[in-house]
Amino acid sequence: MxxxxxxxxxxxxxxxxxxxxxxxxxxxxxxxxxxxxxxxxxxxxxxxxxxxxxxxxxxxxxxxxxxxxxxxxxxxxxxxxxxxxxxxxxxxxxxxxxxxxxxxxxxxxxxxxxxxxxxxxxxxxxxxxxxxxxxxxxxxxxxxxxxxxxxxxxxxxxxxxEKSKKRKKKASTLEKEIERRGLLKENLMIEDWGKNALGMEEWKLVKVYGHRFLELPMLERKQLTEQIAGILLPKIGIDAEGMSDYDLESTLLLLYLRLRDEWEYEL
Incomplete structure (x- = not known):
């Protein structure tokens, strides 16, 4: 059983x-x-x-x-x-x-x-x-x-x-970046309606972003960040207009932390 x-x-x-x-x-x-x-x-x-x-x-x-x-x-x-x-x-x-x-x-x-x-x-x-x-x-x-x-x-x-706690090598680089920025998932508050708007597809999108954005040249990194932020942040009621590139990246990383606990299982 x-x-x-x-x-x-x-x-x-x-x-x-x-x-x-x-x-x-x-x-x-x-x-x-x-x-x-x-x-x-x-x-x-x-x-x-x-x-x-x-x-x-x-x-x-x-x-x-x-x-x-x-x-x-x-x-x-x-x-x-x-x-x-x-x-x-x-x-x-x-x-x-x-x-x-x-x-x-x-x-x-x-x-x-x-x-x-x-x-x-x-x-x-x-x-x-x-x-x-x-x-x-x-x-x-x-x-x-x-x-x-x-x-x-x-x-x-x-x-x-639960999923095994093993992480890939690329994920360790991401974890170091998250730690360097002092980000905690509790820093991002999401209303219940916002949680309902986030599913497996959003998790896959922010996961790919998290594992890729550090490897990109600055121009491509900026473009990717703005594109992903434009898709995901409105779903949780955050207006990305006027935010700096660094703040956009940090917000997406916080979203990564929140969704990881919900969607990263041993499938």
Missing amino acids: EKEHVEIKTPEFVTLRFQLAGLGSRAFAFIIDQLILMMSAIVLILIVYVIMFGQLHYRDYFGFSYMPIAIAIILLFVMQWGYYFAYEYFSGGRTIGKKWMGIRVIQENGHSLTLLSSFIRNLIRIIDSLPVSYLLGMIIIFFHPKHKRLGDIVAGTIVVY
């Missing part, structure tokens, strides 16, 4: 092939995440214990309150649910356990996980955990053809293996 694949056709009629993550890898990722949550819970319980123990000595002066216990219970619930929701949305579909196992959650159409999908997927986790130890979720994953639990079915998501 671990070797099964799923094919996704994009609106640009490009077929993407992902290797599905099966029950084994997902279970190990879950165990790692639960160990992290367990250690966090132990720390929280110890803090509450110290607070409650301190109250026994000073209750004649300050009274005695069960409020720390109530707060701890609420925090434990928020940690258990919020950990998966926050990590999967803000870390590209990866919790610490998933990152360790080399898997991630994506939309069934091949796009990155959205805020709504992450919310729904992890809200249904409460049902998947029934009756004990995620038994229902594991049974559904085992029998579902795409290894989905109930949360995946409702949210329209799948769990896939």
Whole structure:
């Protein structure tokens, strides 16, 4: 089951092939995440214990309150649910356990996980955990053809293996240029409508640009940058008019970083 694949056709009629993550890898990722949550819970319980123990000595002066216990219970619930929701949305579909196992959650159409999908997927986790130890979720994953639990079915998501982190020699030159400019993907904010306008074709275009522009003579490099920027930047609401050649190049490299995480898989 671990070797099964799923094919996704994009609106640009490009077929993407992902290797599905099966029950084994997902279970190990879950165990790692639960160990992290367990250690966090132990720390929280110890803090509450110290607070409650301190109250026994000073209750004649300050009274005695069960409020720390109530707060701890609420925090434990928020940690258990919020950990998966926050990590999967803000870390590209990866919790610490998933990152360790080399898997991630994506939309069934091949796009990155959205805020709504992450919310729904992890809200249904409460049902998947029934009756004990995620038994229902594991049974559904085992029998579902795409290894989905109930949360995946409702949210329209799948769990896939990530691409190997190996880079070609040319890519290392590009990475050095990106590092030299101090560019981080977080520097480019894209609205949801802009993300929807970017697909596999846009990724292929900006990828070719990134691997070629440093090798070109300055005149050809300027022409290529203006041409690619004129195609891609309007799709995310950026007006390229008046921008310097350096700023145009940096913006396209930021777009490269953003799209790389979404589209560069082991296909």
